[in-house]
Amino acid sequence: MVAPLKVGLAGLGTVGASVVRLIERQREALEARCGRPIEVVAVTARSRGKRRDIDISRFRWAADAVALASDREIDVFVEVIGGESDPAKRAVEAALSAGKSVVTANKALLARHGVALAALAEQHHVALNFEAAVAGGIPIVKTLREGLVGNSLKRIYGILNGTCNYILTRMERENLAFAQALEEAQRLGYAEANPSFDIEGHDTAQKLAILASLAFGTRVDPGAVYVEGIASITPEDLRAADDLGYRVKLLGVAVKTENGIEQRVHPTMVPKGSAIAQVMGVTNAVTVDADAVREITLVGPGAGGEATASAVVSDIADVARGVRTAPFGCPSARLAGVEKAPMQRHEGGYYIRMLAVDKPGTAARIATCFAEESISLESIMQRHFGPRPLGGEDPSAARPVPVILITYATTEDAVRRALAKVEAERVIEGKPQLIRIEKT
Amino acid sequence: MVAPLKVGLAGLGTVGASVVRLIERQREALEARCGRPIEVVAVTARSRGKRRDIDISRFRWAADAVALASDREIDVFVEVIGGESDPAKRAVEAALSAGKSVVTANKALLARHGVALAALAEQHHVALNFEAAVAGGIPIVKTLREGLVGNSLKRIYGILNGTCNYILTRMERENLAFAQALEEAQRLGYAEANPSFDIEGHDTAQKLAILASLAFGTRVDPGAVYVEGIASITPEDLRAADDLGYRVKLLGVAVKTENGIEQRVHPTMVPKGSAIAQVMGVTNAVTVDADAVREITLVGPGAGGEATASAVVSDIADVARGVRTAPFGCPSARLAGVEKAPMQRHEGGYYIRMLAVDKPGTAARIATCFAEESISLESIMQRHFGPRPLGGEDPSAARPVPVILITYATTEDAVRRALAKVEAERVIEGKPQLIRIEKT
Numbered sequence: 001m002v003a004p005l006k007v008g009l010a011g012l013g014t015v016g017a018s019v020v021r022l023i024e025r026q027r028e029a030l031e032a033r034c035g036r037p038i039e040v041v042a043v044t045a046r047s048r049g050k051r052r053d054i055d056i057s058r059f060r061w062a063a064d065a066v067a068l069a070s071d072r073e074i075d076v077f078v079e080v081i082g083g084e085s086d087p088a089k090r091a092v093e094a095a096l097s098a099g100k101s102v103v104t105a106n107k108a109l110l111a112r113h114g115v116a117l118a119a120l121a122e123q124h125h126v127a128l129n130f131e132a133a134v135a136g137g138i139p140i141v142k143t144l145r146e147g148l149v150g151n152s153l154k155r156i157y158g159i160l161n162g163t164c165n166y167i168l169t170r171m172e173r174e175n176l177a178f179a180q181a182l183e184e185a186q187r188l189g190y191a192e193a194n195p196s197f198d199i200e201g202h203d204t205a206q207k208l209a210i211l212a213s214l215a216f217g218t219r220v221d222p223g224a225v226y227v228e229g230i231a232s233i234t235p236e237d238l239r240a241a242d243d244l245g246y247r248v249k250l251l252g253v254a255v256k257t258e259n260g261i262e263q264r265v266h267p268t269m270v271p272k273g274s275a276i277a278q279v280m281g282v283t284n285a286v287t288v289d290a291d292a293v294r295e296i297t298l299v300g301p302g303a304g305g306e307a308t309a310s311a312v313v314s315d316i317a318d319v320a321r322g323v324r325t326a327p328f329g330c331p332s333a334r335l336a337g338v339e340k341a342p343m344q345r346h347e348g349g350y351y352i353r354m355l356a357v358d359k360p361g362t363a364a365r366i367a368t369c370f371a372e373e374s375i376s377l378e379s380i381m382q383r384h385f386g387p388r389p390l391g392g393e394d395p396s397a398a399r400p401v402p403v404i405l406i407t408y409a410t411t412e413d414a415v416r417r418a419l420a421k422v423e424a425e426r427v428i429e430g431k432p433q434l435i436r437i438e439k440t
Numbered sequence: 441m442v443a444p445l446k447v448g449l450a451g452l453g454t455v456g457a458s459v460v461r462l463i464e465r466q467r468e469a470l471e472a473r474c475g476r477p478i479e480v481v482a483v484t485a486r487s488r489g490k491r492r493d494i495d496i497s498r499f500r501w502a503a504d505a506v507a508l509a510s511d512r513e514i515d516v517f518v519e520v521i522g523g524e525s526d527p528a529k530r531a532v533e534a535a536l537s538a539g540k541s542v543v544t545a546n547k548a549l550l551a552r553h554g555v556a557l558a559a560l561a562e563q564h565h566v567a568l569n570f571e572a573a574v575a576g577g578i579p580i581v582k583t584l585r586e587g588l589v590g591n592s593l594k595r596i597y598g599i600l601n602g603t604c605n606y607i608l609t610r611m612e613r614e615n616l617a618f619a620q621a622l623e624e625a626q627r628l629g630y631a632e633a634n635p636s637f638d639i640e641g642h643d644t645a646q647k648l649a650i651l652a653s654l655a656f657g658t659r660v661d662p663g664a665v666y667v668e669g670i671a672s673i674t675p676e677d678l679r680a681a682d683d684l685g686y687r688v689k690l691l692g693v694a695v696k697t698e699n700g701i702e703q704r705v706h707p708t709m710v711p712k713g714s715a716i717a718q719v720m721g722v723t724n725a726v727t728v729d730a731d732a733v734r735e736i737t738l739v740g741p742g743a744g745g746e747a748t749a750s751a752v753v754s755d756i757a758d759v760a761r762g763v764r765t766a767p768f769g770c771p772s773a774r775l776a777g778v779e780k781a782p783m784q785r786h787e788g789g790y791y792i793r794m795l796a797v798d799k800p801g802t803a804a805r806i807a808t809c810f811a812e813e814s815i816s817l818e819s820i821m822q823r824h825f826g827p828r829p830l831g832g833e834d835p836s837a838a839r840p841v842p843v844i845l846i847t848y849a850t851t852e853d854a855v856r857r858a859l860a861k862v863e864a865e866r867v868i869e870g871k872p873q874l875i876r877i878e879k880t
Binding site for chain 2: 018022023025026029032033034035115131137138139142143145146147148149150151152174203217271272275278290291292293295296297299300301304306307309311312313314316318321323325329330331334386
């Protein structure tokens, strides 16, 4: 009989408990498929005595994550503590340095310290697997690292945050305001009490930085990601998108351009007929554009204990079968520095919604500002709420009317200049809303 | 420097030529990602002199596939000849017996001889990889074999034949008859001159048999697959489906039931909102229902030289990296025999379209036949073409009218009995059309 793979598990929250259950439930299948049993032998977590719905009495209890990481008995260290700093960081470093493979679900740690940790893993000839860190149960890391190895990638984009997608789905379907949809998401446990990390796009940005590294063979660099959240999206935007044949999704997009790798997270208009537009609620999805395979889309659960544990267990199984791939596909020393494509040079179509002062010539003046920046308009819609009041010649009496522009492909820079001009003309009220359109 | 992985390639058609091009185009990336170069060293094909758009003069020419398979210089034998019999079969056997890993795109060979070949590969401790055999560029084999290893699968279903999906898409969008859409597909090269293998569902059945084995750890058995093709589908069916909120797709479905594994290929109604219903044209898609991950869908190109070559190259890269997995996930000796769930016991909803004799009481008599078999009807629609002609009391003068039934979940057996009764009542003309509804 082949020796079992001995697992040390740090973190016994929802994911950790699911990992324990899954390894037990699939004991036989895992042994058959890996050629050896997989056994949890030692665990640790913040509190030993906490009530849990799994029995941990049969596992040895380690004093802390770092102690567990260098425990002589374990072969693989599974880190589901989370957080970019200690104890997760120190524990993962300790395990790798002790020559143990590491499986982690920790996106923050990888986004911040991924390259250094990959180098450490390579130096000690062990695996550093992190399928669960991006898009939960969707095997996108394996697909990029192994499945698409014969391709040059052009673009990767996805819905990587279930909270935001749930909120946008509810807003669209029930015509809810952002705040209402967020409240509902919080009530249902889909959003944290402090939701800013999700709704401001930072969670998506960390995951995107990891995907971009895998996709383009570049160093992970979350600082190179342009980030906008979804709080500014209104039901009016979603209705207008619908009228125009689009849906609004918070996308993470990494794309190879002439100016380098563009990485951006922002609300995005995608054609209703595209695969990504069909993805509703907390579901995640990732689309890859590559030279050989053209387009591949993976759709599945982005979070949840069992789905995340499924990814963790598949990473553990790879270790059990003796598979070791460079953590980011390419050996860390060969990862190229990210040449960050500046957002001002981003090219694409734009949706712009403004509240225009309702007086003659306003639409013409707005259109002129765009024309002066050589931006072609695909459409311009001005929506009156009703008949203009008597004496409408007097601007002070006029109500502002929404004006919606759709531009043909142009640059971020040109759009920003055109909007500055429009603002200087004093023909709009408040800040214009701007949503980028992604070709899918 | 690490020794290169030396590839012998049998077959220089569209896929073979693309494999050569891809390995060349990705030379550097493959070396970085696999830790060693990948080199084609010898090739063979039916005709040496044939004009090709790749230069094969730099490769050694092998007399035939079997000679190439046992060539001392090669490390891995790539078979893209096709066909379940010789030379493909004998060549793959020769390679495995000579201790060489094999990469193949040959679904027919695997469906028919998969288990024996897997046993041979295991006996000689080499890999038998076949990502390209099912759903082209979609990494579904890797996902099942490795990515979902922590899951118990309940069901796997997919659009596995681009020809059929193209035809159904055209019929739906352009209101074309089957024959017209087929002709168009042939003109565009999406369908063979002899299209029966595709349109009768046999291609899908072979792929499904392979997927079912990977999903459920059972022996590949294409004989256990119930197969119906798409030739009977009419534009009327597609319109009715649309009215009812469905689309019609040729699905391969394998599902674990109380009665064993049900494997079936047939035109299927799927809810318009489901991921699989969005898949249009020659694109393929596979959805997996599993206990931990719930639902995952992979969408991508099911055919085409480059997409298929992408899968072949990823399989070669796995060999280069020293990865070896049991070909069907589970070691072949542990694959269970397929307990075939008989189609008569299939449970689900049904769409049934009949041409009913237009006389009073017909709908009631049809409904009674179903009621007697304890089948509940979700809806019954009778469509008149227009006013009944004068003297309509005389059955000989009446035109038949389409009657469409949608049943709640019932068994195939009950539906067949009810339809036999309806036919015995002589209230319908011709054969009823029956399309199964799949819950997605």
